Amino acid sequence: MSGDRTPMLAQPLRPPSAGRAALYLGLxxxxxxxxxxxxxxxxxxxxxxxxxxxxxxxxxxxxxxLASGGRAGAVASAVGWMIAVVFLTTSRPEGDFLFAAGGGSYLFLLGGMAVAVICATVGWVRQPNGGDARLGK
Structure with missing residues (x-):
């Protein structure tokens, strides 16, 4: 039989190397x-x-x-940004807060989240290896 129809088994995920984990932590x-x-x-x-x-x-x-060669580096830096900014929005028991109730603060919070999502999904990602052939040539 010319066409082997056996399903391909998924390979288990490996934990990242120590260098890659340090890169993600740094980001x-x-x-x-x-x-x-x-x-x-x-x-x-x-x-x-x-x-x-x-x-x-x-x-x-x-x-x-770009540094990580994929979206995981973008996500690591975006998550760090979001956690820090959301942590800064909470008010303290003394009544102190960092963000005012103005429009600029909301633009920073919501616009920053939108920028993170846009850059993480549309930004540079790895291209598949292979030839530069086009269909129909």
């Missing part, structure tokens, strides 16, 4: 640092600070994808 920490820096800058120099904070986050997420 997570960089995401948190960029989130804290963006939270401080976005309110001071509105609207330029907001654009600078969102551009910094976009650069980090795209750079994380």
């Amino acid at each position: 997570f920490v960089c995401g948190a640092v960029v989130g804290v820096a963006g939270a401080l800058v976005q309110a001071d120099w509105f609207p330029g600070g907001l654009l600078l904070a969102l551009a910094g986050e976009a650069g980090l997420v795209l750079g994380g994808a």
Whole structure:
């Protein structure tokens, strides 16, 4: 029989190497640092600070994808950013808070999440190995 119809078995996932795990941890920490820096800058120099904070986050997420060679680096840096920013939105028992109730803060929170999702899904990813042949040639 010329066509073998046996199903291909999925290979089990391997844990990442120590270097790759360190890369993801570093991108997570960089995401948190960029989130804290963006939270401080976005309110001071509105609207330029907001654009600078969102551009910094976009650069980090795209750079994380490029450094890791896939979307996992982008996700690691975006998760670090989101956790830091959401942690900064909580008010303390003393009544202190970092984000005001203005439109710029909401643009930073929601726009930053949108930038992270867009850059993680549309950004640079690995291309499959193979020839450059086109169909119909």
